[in-house]
Amino acid sequence: MNSDTNKPYGTGNASFQAAGGEAGLRQLVDMFFDRMGTDRRFATIYALHPDDKEVSRDKLARFLCGWLGGPKLYNEKYGAIGIPRVHAHLKIATPEQPFAPEFKKYLMEQLYVPAEAVRRRCVASQKTAAQEEGK
Secondary structure, eight states: TTTTTTOOTTTHHHHHTTTHHHHHHHHHHHHHHHHHHGGGHHHHHHHHHSSSHHHHHHHHHHHHHHHTSSSEEEEEEHHHOOHHHHHHTTTOOOOOOOOOOOHHHHHOOOOOOHHHHHHHHHHHHHHHHHHHHHO
């Protein structure tokens, strides 16, 4: 439950508010990209993004706003999104935000759904490529 509004996460904009609204999500996205850009473990993923990371940062922050129940900012600027399709070209944890433990748990459970869809699509693409190489 979100202690500020007494609404469960996923209800209305409770998740969006728990993340600190648009400003909180932009801070999260900036920290995420900064971490990717400075930690060698994430260099490959970071390099898959355009050199100018501002558009990628903006897209992710806008997507998260709508996905967590806030304004649909991604759709307003970039149109509809299909997460597996958008990430099909990518070969795809340490918590750093001061979120309430129950919101962290909720958020990780929710992030699992699109992450798993991307992973399955990547595995299927790799299997298809391996089969074509074996012919």
